[in-house]
Amino acid sequence: MTDIVDPAAIRQAAAEVQAAHQHFAETRGKMAEAIPGEHLMGGYGKTGAYCANLNKFTHAFDDVLGQFLAEEDKFVQFLQNFHDRLQQAADSYTQNEAQTTQVFSNIARTLDANEE
């Protein structure tokens, strides 16, 4: 069975993946600012035990959101790689097509020359 290749459609798919990559990279960047750090820490050190107990939540939240973000990084990177592969495939097929066309053109020119 002959494979079907529509470089324009692949290029269109690559563009969609690229748009998704840009969007989710942006939301990932915004979400990174939801890492609490010192935003949720209170007290001025006079009552260390209570401060430390309350801050346990901040540390746990930092940790788990950080894990989410690490996976977001992989997700965003996947979209970037997927876009690159699609784009390369489309370019490769187009290049092959151009080379094939060139070959046929050369053959045609040779034949034309022979006829003359």
Place this chain on the structure above:
Amino acid sequence: MGEWNPPEDAGGPVEYLDPVFKNGNAPRFHGMVKRLAETEGTSMLGNCPPDPIYADIWGIDVLGPDDGEVRAGQVIESSGWNEYSILAGSARKNPEPDLTVEQFFYHADVLSGQDIGVARGHHNQIRTGVEIESGGWAADAIDRIQTARAWVPGRPADDPGTSFTIWTDLLNHLGYNSSFWTDKWTGDASVAAQDSFEALRRWYGEDVEDHFRSWGLGQLAKTLAAFAAVIHGARLNLDNLMGACVEQVKAWNRGEEQSPFADTGVAWAALSAVVGLAGKQVGRFDVPGLTLDLLNLLFAEMESSKKLNANGCYTILANYLTEADKILDEASKAASGLVDDVHTIRSSFTRLPE
């Protein structure tokens, strides 16, 4: 004997507290405690102390009270007495005070600095509940997490959000059943690309109700809101406790035997009520962009009241410290419960395939 009204004082240990205390009951509480701590200028100048004191009455012609707490303006008919600060609970044997002004603000200090929003102004009022005007950094962070979610349950169908639209468009174009893989691109390279995308789809999810970003991030955002609610609730409790303490001391100074909060109590947030909510559907809680509403919903879950009963000025003050300790104990327990919630969420969502 007129009403005893010590001046407010927003300096000293109050200066760096969260606005919820500075704009609430802390200045009048500080002013009162300071006056109760100072006896200089009142000693032996007359028989009507301007502030409550503890008097050790040694005169032989005692017609007034025995040794003990004396109200502001109360006549002591005696030839003399030694007086101590009301805060000097051990004054009977040791004139060193066993309560200090600063320690009355340690609890508020612990509950200051968390950037979780601003409560509605309530100068010298005992609030009936938590009302916040802005959610601070916490609300912004919750919104950022919510925005990253591909789908939020309860969101209008005609406004599913950009993340949802982009992801579903991508699924429609490149998903497992898409005609792209049969009509536009076939062959070995196509199969490899399709398999790769399918692995991502399974992780990221196709079901709008149950996939990584909808569930995991949504629940995580809930724990952040719950933590903010715990701190807001603890602040409400402590600020109300300060105001109630002032009014209790004033009532004692007027000679009233019953605490004004013995029967009706003061509004009080049950801090542990929000632990575990992250795993449940809480109605409107799942609607994005309504962080303040979400917090108010949580506050409704925490609604409670606290009855305060105490006899004697020193006991009222000592009870303040006991109850304030309890507030921080409960806040600590609630925070620990939310830590467990966070870990449960993490262990429940699907891991990204390698």
